[in-house]
Amino acid sequence: MQALYAQLLVGLINGSFYALLSLGLAVIFGMLNIINFAHGALYMMGAFCAYFLLNLAGIGYWPALIIAPIVVGIFGMILERTMLQWLSGLDHLYGLLLTFGIALIVQGVFQNYFGSSGLPYAIPDELKGGMNLGFMFLPIYRGWVVVFSLIVCLATWYLIEKTRLGANLRAATENPTLVRAFGINVPRMITLTYGLGVGLAALAGVLSAPINQVRPLMGADLIIVVFAVVVIGGMGSIMGSIITGFSLGVIEGLTKYFYPEASNTVVFVLMVLVLLVKPTGLTGRAA
């Protein structure tokens, strides 16, 4: 039983990363109509940003949780202003190629300087140690990652579904031309949306640094699974990406316990099944 709970926890943690990343992808896809293949590289940049802050400036985990998403978000907004914006109206393929190219370049640069091995990033003192829950031992940092990711996901959902700003965003996703004709600066909104999606990826990167170490290819490995998650959940819904992200993490964890041989492939098997039955994804709408 202990092993089952442990795998469930691992599943929830992976699910947290899936949810944060697929949420950002969904928000970006809605506004920019771009499948952001650079997402994994930006996640990695978030982790490296925390690493640099600590080792070059002595700035610790808590400030990094805020600074890294802002820094990487600004980097993303520069990418959007200088490159992505010119792709609006073109086929998805162009956005895919460009963002994939950006990912390769960013990862290549980091690999050039840091190789492929992981750099350590310590768990902050406040979150060290563990708690005995009776039925299992819970490392506090891992519990924190799950809870904090969930809060960030729900806050993002609230922002988009329940606020004035979110209403502007949803409207611009539906009909950007008309929203602009009402006097709203839609191009600026698109840039900020890309920054938000990228910031969420960077935040996931910081959260993951103490668990998975900091590696140039940390995002490349993860993003493949995240894209499968996105295909399963569909791009259409914010809550859909959150629920699908966490659920698939848990399903993966359960598979690791009950049938470990399939744990690396279960998400992809599900993806194929969903594609066969409902090509727009479980919560998606037709493109």
Place this chain on the structure above:
Amino acid sequence: MAEAPAKTTGAPVLSVQNLEAWYGESHILHGINFNVNAGEVVTLLGRNGAGKTTTLKSVMGIIGKRTGSIRFNNEDITRTSSDKIARMGVAFCPEERGIFASLDVRENLLLPPIVRPGGLSLDQIFELFPNLKERLNSQGTKLSGGEQQMLAIARILRTGARFLMLDEPTEGLAPVIIQQIGHTIARLKSEGFTILLVEQNFRFAATVADRYYIVEHGKVIDGFANSELQANMDKLHTYLGV
């Protein structure tokens, strides 16, 4: 064509000269000329596909390629982006109404930002369109066609814009709702709004318009005042094919 007169009280609110416009490669407008004076309701008439909607969209700045001259309150807006044009006080109610499915009625109503003081308050809007008040929490596209049209007009009245462009606001609606929209336009006119209207239904247009322009094949080919309507009836039937 003479230059638009200098900025005096008599200057037109909107002056469009030699407007040409393209959708991608297709050349749609071939020289549109007309004026709208302060406080007037001016109606563009013309058959389907003549270029009336394209004219409104060009004024709004949402047609990619446009040439000629569009002046609003004597400022050149020919190359201005649509968000800036909206902020100058131009409001647009599109033919397809443009109600957002992912927004509820309240969110749809509050979506267009206030661009200047003097817009209608929510209470004034609910007085004009009492139906909307009861449907505030419904999804925008769950409303009936008539209610959607009221919502589409209502939301631009909040913004403080004094120049409204309404593209076929009566299209596909029941007579009683057409009447309600007619009353609304008459009321707005009496409050000093300037309105550029596109209509197929010229019986309806005749109840509110001061002047008409006829659009055909992307050109304005004729124009007359409401007082000359009877004298122009035969021509009008030929133009509109009714």
